[in-house]
Amino acid sequence: MEKHYSEFICPQNFRNLADWIFGWPNGVFDEKIETTTTNGYHLAPCLPSGSIIYVKTDYLDTFFHSIYPYLTNRFVLITAQGDASAPEKFLSYLHHIDSKIIHWFGQNADIESSKSDRFTPIPIGLNCFEMANGIRHIYQQNPNHTLPSIFGGQDEPQQYVHLLDVTHKILNGHPAKQLLLVNFQRLTDPTGIRSRIWKILCDQQQYTSTFVVCIDKPDGVNISGLPAIYTRNRRYPFWLSPRGNGLDCHRTWEALYLDAIPIVWNSTLNPLYVDLPIIILNDWSELTEQFLRSKLNEIATNKIKNPSFYRFDKLRFSYWRRLILNKSRHSVTATKRENYCWRAKISECCKNTKIKRTERKNKKNFNP
Known part of the structure; x- marks a missing residue:
């Protein structure tokens, strides 16, 4: 059963904001949750503009190499649940004229705040x-x-x-x-x-x-x-x-x-x-x-x-939640989320998007 600690800053609270997750250590913390993170090629094009993607920091190389090229809409990126630093190594993705990243929120920030107005450091908080x-x-x-x-x-x-x-x-x-x-x-x-x-x-x-x-x-x-x-x-x-x-x-x-x-x-x-x-x-x-x-x-x-x-x-997760949601397609007051891809079947995640079933079928051999 998923545990909820709304009064604290925790990595899983940031994760719970995401429309899609790449690299969360399922099972490590005795959570029983079903995710679709292994079907990245299928899901990536289904995410509406302004969606939130959560990537375990250690998986950023794989994400930018194997997932990012197939994203069709701009998104908000959260990186956490890892000891690696970011975003210095990947700033070209953030600053490129055709960047798909609306804003990046990341733990273990390794750049000065003046270096990018599209990156916001977030705290590691508690485990x-x-x-x-x-x-x-x-x-x-x-x-x-x-x-x-x-x-x-x-x-x-x-x-x-x-x-x-x-x-x-x-x-x-x-x-x-x-x-x-x-x-x-x-x-x-x-x-x-x-x-x-x-x-x-x-x-x-x-x-x-x-x-x-x-x-x-x-x-x-x-x-x-x-x-x-x-x-x-x-x-x-x-x-x-x-x-x-x-x-x-x-x-x-x-x-x-x-x-x-x-x-x-x-x-x-x-x-x-x-x-x-x-x-x-x-x-x-x-x-x-x-x-x-x-x-x-x-x-x-x-x-x-x-x-x-x-x-x-700043010690309350609601402070950070609103910073992130205000950059995304989601309302801070919404109680129901649509196209919540990491807890949905592919058909449910993609049903409200324009991507055609044949396009997804042609990508069936992808395995990030």
Whole structure:
């Protein structure tokens, strides 16, 4: 059965906007869904203009080589659910005078925002199949900390849990002695930055004895143990969140949902962090106790005394949903979708298009 986590940013929520999907890892997350992604040659010409196509980032080479040439109408592209970066390698498809891409929304963005006005970075958010229930468990302990829905529509909850208990403790004179949590698997990034950070901050006693706490993280996600892990981690107001195997990191977004302050590195992901309580570093040497205590008081004060200072609506999927749908053929208020090809038989997907049955028949040997 498909699981739904409308209050969070999750890869499958972006996927659920799509008219057609190419490369979703069916079965990995215990979802029982029927898709038609293996019939790309048949389906591609059936998509009406303004349709949304979701491509697993690792499949982009195959998509542009084997699917893109047969698309007959312009479309909105979403790329996610993978560690590969985009769209730098494929910008020619986006900027070509005859480009079929209306707009591209992608995770792990590897270009500066000024490089294309037709590309919008989207956050990796949570792996909701693994993390959402653990965060919901923490929310159940603080049910009175809420914010109203952003748009008041059917695409979002009536209210969101918005934790501020850690922030209140800080402003009430109970600051943590150890400010910074370093808790990640050291070998999951190809650049080696995680190992270098661990060596500097955790293997040198001068840091760990003052304001830094280091807790090694094993491989994988301990789903059943996440409530206890989150409870422990929330003792520390700052969470260091260096890149993982991809540029973006789930830890950044876990922290934001749990009233912690993520610390990230200056990168092409900076547009995602605008107007959010996130610290962006240029160098690890900026991480001094004095700097963190100053930023802690500043951010906590802004959260409580100026509630509109931060754009917490950017943590809600409905914010991103509307950005995407407004570029597509779909209305943001529609409750029923037509030509929803990844959950339909080919005949149902194509029945409202002008493509002839004989044209599809001639393409029967295609196998992407």
